[in-house]
Amino acid sequence: MIEERTTFTVDGVEVAAVMTLPEGEQVMPCPAVFTAPGFAGVKEMLIPNYSADLAAGGVASLAFDYPGFGASGGDVRQHIDLPQQLRSFRAALDVLARDPRIDSERIAVWGTSMSGGHAIAVAAEDPRVKAVAAIIPFIHLTPTGNFELAPVIVRDALRRLFRRPGLTIPAAGRPGEVATMNSDGAYEWSLEMARGAENYRNEVTVASLPAMLRWSTRKAAARLTVPVLAILAESDTITPPVRVRKALSRVDGVEYVSYPESHFELFTDHAEAVRKSTVKWLVSKLGE
Structure with a gap:
């Protein structure tokens, strides 16, 4: 396989x-997929093994860091701007669609959490996307589920009101710790993934959190018309499978793969199986 470092621009920020x-030139133009990390992650976490397997199957991959994370630019670091992250996905699609080495009629997207x-x-909004593989995908949060974060959110808002620096908290913590995720093996998984990701920082701005409580992909999911692979963890308390199934209930032909474990256990206990089934599915859909 061939790896190329590249950049594109989102909202004036250089995205790595x-x-x-x-x-082999004989495989060009080839099908392609695009992706980015899960919550607060960087592109060196989890993604490289998928990209390598996809390349072996004749499929190109474009993976990027969100603005403010990893090797990407951005003055405000570790801040999760969900609309901007979605714009970054759109920009990545544009990059692939105009690359002469890529078959613009065979582009898919995949992501985790x-x-x-x-x-x-x-995938719901752009007809250039021909298939989507969603692994334990985020649909929406329940406000009561994050009640323990309310005090730190209030403190952060008061600090910023008086022009003091905002607060950060760990993205992943142990059970009982104040963190955006403190269940489902979040802390252990982040430690393991960080070993190969020198740009990873286990923190996010507290100012990121209120918008997340309002963010939902439920309506978008209902509009999907392309082939969908949904891989779920039945004991997941972060992105519960019941929400995913409900969001996709009106979408025809969704292919489900289910495991009994929790959110991050999916990538420790079944990492290879999940990767191989995802890659096999993407290669098959882009070869049709």
């Missing part, structure tokens, strides 16, 4: 990306 291509929600949204 990696294009992974299958070897938060990026799985973005993948659903962009």
Whole structure:
């Protein structure tokens, strides 16, 4: 496979990306997929193994860091701007669609957790996307489910009101700790993934959180008309499978793959199986 470092621009910010291509000019133009990390992650986490397997199957990949994360630019670091992240997905699609090495009629998107929600949204709105693989995708939060974060959200809002620096909290913590995710093996998984991701920082701005409580991909999911693969973890308390199934209930032909574990256990106990089934599905859909 061939790896190329590249950049594109979103809202005036330089976004760092990696294009992974299958070897051999005879395979060009080739099908392609695009993706980005899950919540607060960077492109060196989880994604490279998928890109390598896809390249072996003749499919190119474009993976990027969100503005403010990893190797991407952005003055405000570790701030999750969900509309901007979705615009980044659209921009990545534009990059692929205008690359002469890519078959613009065979482009798919995949994502995990938060990026799985973005993948659903962009696939629902842009006909250039021909298939979507959503692994434990984000649909929406329940406000009461994050009640323990209310005090820190209030403190952060008061600090910013008086022009003091905003607060950050860990993206992943142990059970009982104040963090955006403190269940389902979040802390252990983040430690493991961080070993190969020097740009990863286990923190997000507290100012990121209120908008997340209002964010939903439920309506977008209902508009999907392309082939959908949904991989779920039945004990997931972060992106519960019941929400995913409900959001996709009116979509024809959704292919479900289900595991009994929780959110992050999916990538520890079944990492290879999930990757292989996702790659196989994407390669098959883009070869049709």
